[in-house]
Amino acid sequence: xxxxxxxxxxxxxxxxxxxxxxxxxxxxxxxxxxxxxxxxxxxxxxxxxxxxxxxxxxxxxxxxxxxxxxxxxxxxxxxxxxxxxxxxxxxxxxxxxxxxxxxxxxxxxxxxxxxxxxxxxxxxxxxxxxxxxxxxxxxxxxxxxxxxxxxxxxxxxxxxxxxxxxxxxxxxxxxxxxxxxxxxxxxxxxxxxxxxxxxxxxx
Amino acid sequence: xxxxxxxxxxxxxxxxxxxxxxxxxxxxxxxxxxxxxxxxxxxxxxxxxxxxxxxxxxxxxxxxxxxxxxxxxxxxxxxxxxxxxxxxxxxxxxxxxxxxxxxxxxxxxxxx
Numbered sequence: 001x002x003x004x005x006x007x008x009x010x011x012x013x014x015x016x017x018x019x020x021x022x023x024x025x026x027x028x029x030x031x032x033x034x035x036x037x038x039x040x041x042x043x044x045x046x047x048x049x050x051x052x053x054x055x056x057x058x059x060x061x062x063x064x065x066x067x068x069x070x071x072x073x074x075x076x077x078x079x080x081x082x083x084x085x086x087x088x089x090x091x092x093x094x095x096x097x098x099x100x101x102x103x104x105x106x107x108x109x110x111x112x113x114x115x116x117x118x119x120x121x122x123x124x125x126x127x128x129x130x131x132x133x134x135x136x137x138x139x140x141x142x143x144x145x146x147x148x149x150x151x152x153x154x155x156x157x158x159x160x161x162x163x164x165x166x167x168x169x170x171x172x173x174x175x176x177x178x179x180x181x182x183x184x185x186x187x188x189x190x191x192x193x194x195x196x197x198x199x200x201x202x203x
Numbered sequence: 204x205x206x207x208x209x210x211x212x213x214x215x216x217x218x219x220x221x222x223x224x225x226x227x228x229x230x231x232x233x234x235x236x237x238x239x240x241x242x243x244x245x246x247x248x249x250x251x252x253x254x255x256x257x258x259x260x261x262x263x264x265x266x267x268x269x270x271x272x273x274x275x276x277x278x279x280x281x282x283x284x285x286x287x288x289x290x291x292x293x294x295x296x297x298x299x300x301x302x303x304x305x306x307x308x309x310x311x312x313x314x315x
Contacts, residue, residue: 021232021233024229024232025229028228028229028232029225029229031279032220032224032225032228033220033224033225036217036220036224040218041215041217046220048217049220050220050221050224053224053228054224054227054231057228057232058228058231058235061232061235061236062235067308070232080274087274126211126214127214127215127216130211130212130214130215131215134215145212149212150215155269175306178206180212181208184208184211189211190207190208190211
């Protein structure tokens with residue numbers, strides 16, 4: 001069995017029992033991008049997201065006992081589900097301490113491989129509005145949207161991370177989408193695709 | 204409308220981390236372990252020696268001074284040592300009263 005085939009829980013158990021650095025390295029390499037994306041979608045800052053993920057992993061390395069492997073084994077809990085909660089909580093804590101990042105900061109970091117100038121401008125406007133609207137959502141709605149829509153977790157997993165029932169999660173998700181839709185409609189951006197076509201026809 | 208919303212939501216991008224974040228985390232974990240190690244990072248020790256090593260680490264950490272202060276303290280200490288070593292030579296052997304007393308004559312000497 002290669003390192004890549006070993007489950008996260010088994011890797012963590014090796015870290016706990018023998019301080020296995022290789023196991024820790026595999027765990028970090030396997031999940032850093034996923035948790036960075038999760039943190040970034042919550043805070044909108046690359047620096048903050050990187051710091052949060054690094055802090056969380058280093059805390060896990062320093063005190064691997066914070067993962068209750070035995071209890072998790074009994075309840076069937078996964079490392080990723082638990083670590084999503086750790087990263088999300090840490091991100092929200094850091095965000096409360098620091099000023100939220102303006103949506104324009106997020107736009108500066110967007111990739112440059114957009115098709116055309118007009119389209120890019122429209123996408124940028126959409127992105128800016130979307131980031132602003134999502135940033136304004138209550139924390140739990142924001143987290144529900146991120147976990148279910150972007151991290152593609154099941155409702156059950158997302159509910160577990162948020163510490164609520166599945167029904168409550170669905171309600172949070174519905175309210176989050178409704179708020180986003182309402183705000184984007186007010187800005188005329190939900191029909192943005194149609195407007196974009198009009199703009200393109202002018203050019 | 205909902206389709207539009209989902210499309211817009213799906214366009215939300217996440218920029219890649221600036222550098223190899225995973226490698227940085229692994230390196231940081233090594234550094235954290237080394238700095239935590241102290242003497243134990245240099246020598247393979249165990250048993251009661253390890254206990255002493257912990258105390259040495261604690262002492263060493265409590266004695267760390269900022270570098271400018273450390274330099275100043277070393278200089279002062281060096282100066283003090285020099286002063287003590289050459290103390291007798293610098294003090295001189297003359298009685299200070301002798302140097303300030305001008306002797307005009309045997310009976311008419313005056314203090315300056």
